[in-house]
Amino acid sequence: MKKLKILFTGIYLLLFITLLFMNQCSINENSAYRRIRDHADRIKVINTHEHQRWTEEFPARQFRFYHLLYPSYLEADIICAGAKGFDIARMDSFTLDDLWNIYGEALNYTRNTSYYSQFVKGMQKLYDFNDLYFTRENIAELSAKIEKNYQNYKQWFDESFHKARYELMFLDQYWNPYNTEPDTEYYALVFHINPLIAQSSHKPEKGTDLKDFYKKASDEGYEINNLDNYLSFCDHLFKKNIENRAVCLKNSQAYSRTLFYEEVPYEEARILYDKPSSKLTPAEAKKIEDFMFHWIIQKSVDYDLPVQIHTGYLAGNGNVLDNGHPIKLNNLFLRYPDAKFVLFHGGFPWTGEYAALGKMFRNVYLDLVWLSQISREEAVHSLDVMFDCVPYNKFFWGGDCHLIEESVGSMEYGKDVVSEVLANRIKRGLLTEEVALNIVDRIFRENAIEVFQLEKRLGRKFQ
Numbered sequence: 001m002k003k004l005k006i007l008f009t010g011i012y013l014l015l016f017i018t019l020l021f022m023n024q025c026s027i028n029e030n031s032a033y034r035r036i037r038d039h040a041d042r043i044k045v046i047n048t049h050e051h052q053r054w055t056e057e058f059p060a061r062q063f064r065f066y067h068l069l070y071p072s073y074l075e076a077d078i079i080c081a082g083a084k085g086f087d088i089a090r091m092d093s094f095t096l097d098d099l100w101n102i103y104g105e106a107l108n109y110t111r112n113t114s115y116y117s118q119f120v121k122g123m124q125k126l127y128d129f130n131d132l133y134f135t136r137e138n139i140a141e142l143s144a145k146i147e148k149n150y151q152n153y154k155q156w157f158d159e160s161f162h163k164a165r166y167e168l169m170f171l172d173q174y175w176n177p178y179n180t181e182p183d184t185e186y187y188a189l190v191f192h193i194n195p196l197i198a199q200s201s202h203k204p205e206k207g208t209d210l211k212d213f214y215k216k217a218s219d220e221g222y223e224i225n226n227l228d229n230y231l232s233f234c235d236h237l238f239k240k241n242i243e244n245r246a247v248c249l250k251n252s253q254a255y256s257r258t259l260f261y262e263e264v265p266y267e268e269a270r271i272l273y274d275k276p277s278s279k280l281t282p283a284e285a286k287k288i289e290d291f292m293f294h295w296i297i298q299k300s301v302d303y304d305l306p307v308q309i310h311t312g313y314l315a316g317n318g319n320v321l322d323n324g325h326p327i328k329l330n331n332l333f334l335r336y337p338d339a340k341f342v343l344f345h346g347g348f349p350w351t352g353e354y355a356a357l358g359k360m361f362r363n364v365y366l367d368l369v370w371l372s373q374i375s376r377e378e379a380v381h382s383l384d385v386m387f388d389c390v391p392y393n394k395f396f397w398g399g400d401c402h403l404i405e406e407s408v409g410s411m412e413y414g415k416d417v418v419s420e421v422l423a424n425r426i427k428r429g430l431l432t433e434e435v436a437l438n439i440v441d442r443i444f445r446e447n448a449i450e451v452f453q454l455e456k457r458l459g460r461k462f463q
């Protein structure tokens with residue numbers, strides 16, 4: 001009997017020590033996560049990709065909850081869940097209740113997605129919104145606050161920008177690619193080069209009105225009759241962007257064509273350019289465009305500007321996924337070792353391939369922009385793999401959003417993911433906390449300052 005008592009006491013003691021040890025471990029893990037996450041919040045973030053718009057661009061539009069959903073990524077999940085597309089023109093004529101009746105059910109079906117939680121995160125950070133989900137009732141309260149803030153959006157943007165501890169956003173104005181004067185209080189100029197490529201196979205027919213690219217050329221005194229004229233105007237755009245302190249180029253052509261750009265000799269491109277664009281076969285049109293991107297990359301080397309490229313998954317509700325397959329760019333990395341390529345979005349769903357490219361090429365950098373919004377768990381998993389493969393001076397982070405709320409939600413999500421992956425690596429003995437903190441600094445700030453040469457380009461100090 002006495003032996004049995006001793007045995008039980010021993011088992012209890014062992015159990016107690018084990019529980020104590022486990023508890024201690026989880027406290028340590030949590031506190032490593034907490035310390036990294038808190039550290040991330042103290043960083044003045046250099047956000048390497050945004051599409052932020054000013055509300056004055058849409059003078060007729062009201063701004064309520066659903067008006068913020070409209071340009072958000074979450075809209076695509078709501079449509080994916082079965083809702084009809086957002087009719088922004090008619091939105092103002094509906095009450096919030098009407099809109100909940102139209103979109104509420106589909107919105108509820110997206111409560112599991114990363115787009116949804118990231119959108120909620122922005123509201124939690126900026127509006128003291130404490131719920132996990134949107135409901136008919138809490139949207140009414142939230143929407144009233146949104147309406148009030150958007151009465152003076154510049155002030156609200158400024159307040160939110162600083163609350164999020166942003167120091168700088170790289171602004172890709174795909175909707176207005178010739179504007180070289182963004183508000184430098186917040187933004188650095190990105191030279192959006194899609195039109196330079198796409199318009200090479202879209203010459204205006206003789207006798208028709210000039211539009212877009214060709215109109216812009218004419219307005220700036222460039223008459224375009226052949227490929228040399230075309231290239232002169234492109235070079236002029238380069239110079240203009242450089243003068244206005246552009247920090248990089250951006251190619252998002254995967255939305256409209258394959259990322260495979262073959263090398264095409266100048267002579268072949270010159271002859272093809274002389275043909276009326278309407279007479280070009282798709283293969284010929286592609287050749288001129290391919291030639292143009294190669295030409296642009298060579299210019300990027302001359303001007304020492306990194307080239308950001310959209311890879312992987314495409315926003316919206318219908319496109320050719322294969323167009324963005326990152327491995328299609330492989331020939332460019334080999335052909336132009338002196339160019340700097342920055343691949344976007346984790347190449348999702350080809351995250352392994354994306355990591356391999358970042359590992360194999362010293363001139364390929366990885367921007368985690370948007371990855372955690374597409375899939376938080378894929379971001380956690382693939383970033384862990386990327387940390388196995390790629391040195392940490394090659395990563396950046398960007399927001400990729402149109403309004404400040406979503407950008408802030410995206411950043412919160414990005415910081416959560418990076419901190420979680422790093423804390424887990426510390427737990428597994430793969431990393432010290434000191435290096436983990438350094439990695440966070442690098443991803444959210446220092447790599448961008450270094451690789452995009454921000455001090456030199458923008459003529460200011462980043463301390």
Ligand SMILES: [Zn+2]
Nearest residue numbers: 049051172400
């Ligand atoms: Zn983007």
